[in-house]
Amino acid sequence: MNKLSIDENGFFFVDNECVNNIFEKIHGSNNFFEWLVSSLCVEHAGELRYIRELVEKKNSCNFPLLVCGDDLDFSCTIVVVEVKYSKNTVIWNKFGTVKRDVNYWENYRNSGIRKVEDWTDSDWKKYNSIAYELLYDENFFDEWCSANWNEEIYRRMWGYYHEYLNNDTNIEWIGEVNFRFDVNNYRKCFE
Numbered sequence: 001m002n003k004l005s006i007d008e009n010g011f012f013f014v015d016n017e018c019v020n021n022i023f024e025k026i027h028g029s030n031n032f033f034e035w036l037v038s039s040l041c042v043e044h045a046g047e048l049r050y051i052r053e054l055v056e057k058k059n060s061c062n063f064p065l066l067v068c069g070d071d072l073d074f075s076c077t078i079v080v081v082e083v084k085y086s087k088n089t090v091i092w093n094k095f096g097t098v099k100r101d102v103n104y105w106e107n108y109r110n111s112g113i114r115k116v117e118d119w120t121d122s123d124w125k126k127y128n129s130i131a132y133e134l135l136y137d138e139n140f141f142d143e144w145c146s147a148n149w150n151e152e153i154y155r156r157m158w159g160y161y162h163e164y165l166n167n168d169t170n171i172e173w174i175g176e177v178n179f180r181f182d183v184n185n186y187r188k189c190f191e
Helices: 019-027 045-056 104-109 121-136 138-147 149-165 183-189
Strands: 004-006 012-014 036-038 061-068 078-085 089-098 171-182
Touching: 004 183, 012 019, 019 061, 019 171, 045 061, 045 149, 045 183, 061 089, 061 149, 089 183, 104 149, 121 138, 138 149, 171 183
Parallel strands: none
Antiparallel strands: 004 012, 036 061, 061 078, 078 089, 089 171
């Protein structure tokens, strides 16, 4: 079993070696991973909520582990690890970078509150009276987003990023790692 830890600067370590260095060695690049930080360092509460839910729900997925240290969000470089959960173990099989969709901004922008196919019954009760304006009035939509930005970001994480990150055609797989972690130790690192 490998040991996962995180330091006060937001860097992940596997068996006391920084994940960035491990990935760098496998990738063989010249400092590509040097400027990336843990996704736990993102600045938006909606993005952090999404990351913590992935861990809490034990979602087997392509997990966003590292992001650009300058932007501290999902708008720039994202490194994912393929995560598989079993009863007592979390496995990282491989890692890669996310390729950008040519229609990124439009798809991302319309994947939050505007993605009415994801609305719950509660959403319909709450937003039914303004649904038309949210969908077709750009000024109204922009104002709603400004007033509800954390909620909108959270919806976009599930409505766009989660689907996008888990379509392997959107990932440039770099290398295999085959790390195995105790599920309880793993969860503590993300709390």
